[in-house]
Amino acid sequence: MNPPGARNAEAAKPEQPVLLACVDAGKRFGGVQALDAVSFAIRRGEIYGLIGPNGAGKTTLFNLLTGIYAPDSGQFTFDGTSLAGLKPHQVTLRGIARTFQNIRLFANLSALENVMIGRHARTHAGVIGAVLRNPATRAEEAAIARRAMELLEFVGIAARADDAAGSLPYGDQRRLEIARALATDPLLLALDEPAAGMNATESRALATLVRNVRDRGVTVLLIEHDMRLVMSLCDRVLVLDHGERIIEGSPAEVQRDPRVIEAYLGAELPASGVAKTGGAAT
Amino acid sequence: MNALRNHPQAKWIGVALVALALLALPFALASAGTAWVRIMNLAILYILLSLGLNIVVGFAGLLDLGYIAFYAVGAYAYALLASPHFGLHLPFWVILPIGALVAALFGVLLGAPTLKLRGDYLAIVTLGFGEIVRIFLNNLSTPINITNGPRGISRIDAFSIGDFSFARTDAFLGLTFSGPVKYYYLLLLVMVAVIFINLRLHDSRIGRAWEAIREDEVAARAMGIDTTRVKLLAFAMGASFGGIGGGMFAAIQSFISPESFVLVESVMVLSMVVLGGMGNVGGVIIGALLLSFVPEILRFTVEPLQQRLFGRMLVEPEVIRMLIFGLALVLVMILRPGGLWPSAVRRRELSAGREAR
C-alpha cells in the first residue's frame, strides 16, 4: 500500500538526511534572469515551502528540477545521485513527481484512467503482454487499477472515478493531479500552487491532505501563495525574489525577516491570520 | 438493449450470428457477381489500413498524411520476393512478416525525425514522406533495376500453401471456391486478428500511454512515459499493419506500380478513420466499409439512373462519385464532428468544447 521506500515519517527532525540538494541553480530566459545561483537542501520527510512574489522563479525551479528545462548553471543531487542531463520521464523514475500550476490533467480521460497512467513509471507490460494478456499482464493491470482506486480514495475523490477529469470541479482537479503524481511512487512530491483558486475551507482540507502525504513517507516541496497555508504547513521555507534566494528558515523566522516583509509578506499577510488558520488546519 | 448486452449467452449468440453471416457473405456477393467479392476484399484491405492508421492518429494523436507509404513498402517487399522480377519465389508466410518488419522500420524512419512535431507540421512532413517513397519507387529502376519504375511489377505470385493455391477455383463440399472467395477468408482471418490486437492494445498500459501523449505530452512525460519510445512504437505498429495489408494487396492484384500508392490513397484511409470515428475500432471499421462500398455502388447506379432520367449521360459517373463523396464527408463532419461512431474520449472532448462556448 505504501510506496516503496516509504518511511515512518517522524516528520522533519533536523538530523534527517538530505533528499534533494540544489547548488547554484541558474536559468536565464532572454533578458530575464529567472533564477540566479539558488542553493538549498530538502531533508527527508519534511514539508519544504517555496514562496516569493509572482515571477520570482519558483515554477522555473520546478522545471529545472524535473528536467523540462536544462539549467544554465548549477546542479541537483537527489537521493545521492546527480540529476544532470536526465529527461523528464527519467526524473520521474528517480522518484520526483510534480503537479502543475496551470493544471495539466488528461482532461478527456476519466479520473481513474488519469491515475492509472501515473502507474506507467512503475509497471512493465509491453505490446506483447498487451496482446496476449497473459497472467502476469492481467495481474499487473488489476494491481494498477486497484492502486489507482486507492489513491483516488486517499485524496477523497473516489466517487468521481469514472468522470472525465476535465469535468471535475476545480478543487477536485487539483486533488486528482496529486493522486496521479503519487501514483508514480515518488520520494519527493513537488506541488506548484496546489491551493490556487481554492476557498478557505478547500485549502484547509488540502493542508490536511498534504500532511497525510507526508505521513505516508513522501517528502513535499510546496510552492504556495496562500501564506496562512504555508505558515501552518511547512517545516522550513525558502523565499525567492527576482530569481534570488532571500532567506531560508522556519515559517516564524521567515515571517519576521524585514526583507521578506518588504518583498512579499507585508502586503498579503495580516499577522493575526496566521495563528488562526494554523490551528484550524491541523 | 442493456439487458440483452449484459446477458452472456445473448452476447455469444450475437457473435455466432455475425460469424455465420461473415462466412456466408462471399457466396451472397458472388451471386451478384465476382466483382463484388473483389470489392469486398479491397474493403477489408482498407479496414486493415484504417486500423493501422488508427493506432497512429486515433490512439496516439499523431496526424499522418503519408500512411500509404507503408502499404507500398509491404506491397513491394512481397512483389520483389515473389515474382519473376528477381526470380525469387518465397512463400507468403515468410514474406508477410518480413514486409511487416520492413514497414515497421520505415515507420521508425518516419517517426524519429518528426518526434518534436505535432499537428499541421507533422502532417506536412508525413505527406512529404509518402511522396518521397512513391518517387523512389518510380525511379529506382536505374542504375540498378530494383523496382522496375513506373512500369511496376507484374506476374506476382498468388498465395499458396503446398499445392493449395489461392488463385485457383476449387470445389469443396459441393461449393465453388473461386480465388477471390479464398482470399476473402484469409483476409477475414487477418482482419479478425488485427481487430483483436487493436482492441487489446487500446486497453493496455501502452494504449493508455498513447492516450496520455495525445492529451498532454508534458504531463505524459511527468508520469514517467518515455514519449520518444512510445511514439515510435505507435508509428512502427501502425506501419506494420500497413505492410501486411500491402503484401496481401500485391498477391491479390498480381500487379503493382507506384500509381497505386498516391497521396489520394493516404487521404482516403485518413478519411475512413476520421469519418468512422478516430480512436474507436468499431467506428473505423464502419468508416472503411462505407467509403469502400458507397463509391462502388454509385459507380453501378449513376449511369443507369441518368439514362432513365435524361435519356443520356450528362455527367460522368466518376465526377458524380467524387462530388457525392465530398459532400457526404462535409455533411458528416458538420453533423457528427466526432465521426459516425465516435470514441468515448472524442465524445467528451466535443461536449467539453461545447460547454466552454
Ligand SMILES: Nc1ncnc2c1ncn2[C@@H]1O[C@H](COP(=O)(O)OP(=O)(O)O)[C@@H](O)[C@H]1O
Ligand atoms: N519559458 C519561459 N520563457 C521565457 N521566460 C520565462 C519562461 N518561464 C519563465 N519565464 C520568466 O521567468 C521569470 C520567472 O517565472 P516563474 O518561474 O514562472 O515565476 P513564479 O513561478 O515564481 O511566478 C518570469 O519573469 C517569467 O516571465
Ligand SMILES: [Mg+2]
Ligand atoms: Mg509559478
